[in-house]
Amino acid sequence: MTMPTIRVQxxxxxxxxxxxxxxxxxxxxxxxxxxxxxxxxxxxxxxxLELEHYPGMAEAEMNRIALLAIDRFSLxxxxxxxxxxxxxxxxxxxxxxxxxxxxxxxxxxxxxVMDFLKTSAPFWKKxxxxxxxxxxWVDAKDADDTARDRWx
Amino acid sequence: xxxxxxxxxVRERIGKTEEDLDLPPEVVTARDLLNHLKxxxxxxxxxxxxxxxxxxAIDQEHVEHFEKIAGAREIGIFPPMTGG
Numbered sequence: 001m002t003m004p005t006i007r008v009q010x011x012x013x014x015x016x017x018x019x020x021x022x023x024x025x026x027x028x029x030x031x032x033x034x035x036x037x038x039x040x041x042x043x044x045x046x047x048x049l050e051l052e053h054y055p056g057m058a059e060a061e062m063n064r065i066a067l068l069a070i071d072r073f074s075l076x077x078x079x080x081x082x083x084x085x086x087x088x089x090x091x092x093x094x095x096x097x098x099x100x101x102x103x104x105x106x107x108x109x110x111x112x113v114m115d116f117l118k119t120s121a122p123f124w125k126k127x128x129x130x131x132x133x134x135x136x137w138v139d140a141k142d143a144d145d146t147a148r149d150r151w152x
Numbered sequence: 153x154x155x156x157x158x159x160x161x162v163r164e165r166i167g168k169t170e171e172d173l174d175l176p177p178e179v180v181t182a183r184d185l186l187n188h189l190k191x192x193x194x195x196x197x198x199x200x201x202x203x204x205x206x207x208x209a210i211d212q213e214h215v216e217h218f219e220k221i222a223g224a225r226e227i228g229i230f231p232p233m234t235g236g
């Protein structure tokens with residue numbers, strides 16, 4: 001059984017080194033798909049996003065989603081990293097890498113993990129305005145629920 | 153005593169990160185708990201004004217509002233998630 005790598009951290013991550021960790025010494029992997037989510041400034045309106053999480057449950061929920069994806073798409077490896085704390089526009093927020101024998105499983109695996117992560121991993125985004133003052137909590141989107149439900 | 157933990161705007165509106173509460177016996181389900189908390193003061197009323205959107209986790213696992221909370225060590229109460 002493939003075990004996922006799950007991390008919740010304040011530090012940035014490096015896409016290249018995370019891919020290398022998954023593929024080093026492996027001759028059976030034919031596909032690597034990565035998704036990296038970045039902080040937008042919303043046309044200059046935002047100075048930062050502040051990410052809050054539920055320690056313990058965030059890791060547990062990401063691990064549960066990762067195991068579902070590994071089983072469903074026969075993934076050969078999966079890494080999911082989510083940052084928390086204050087994140088500046090242009091900086092990384094989340095990383096998902098799925099590796100498999102063939103491309104479709106790797107694409108689907110990464111997509112599935114992101115769709116479920118957005119709707120069920122306990123993270124919340126708060127916007128900080130360009131002048132530095134806290135703005136408001138980001139609202140959950142119905143489109144994210146729809147994206148998740150297509151996997152049923 | 154049951155440990156309650158709050159996150160995001162639920163935490164901000166209640167004004168607490170966590171607290172230990174003695175829950176009355178008529179509080180059976182997650183929905184009962186939200187309705188009970190709403191009676192504890194204006195800040196709770198404000199945080200839980202629309203209980204149908206609030207998410208509940210028991211011992212760090214999501215539950216539906218109809219589920220029972222008996223035996224819970226820690227109950228998380230928070231808005232819909234917006235990570236990723």
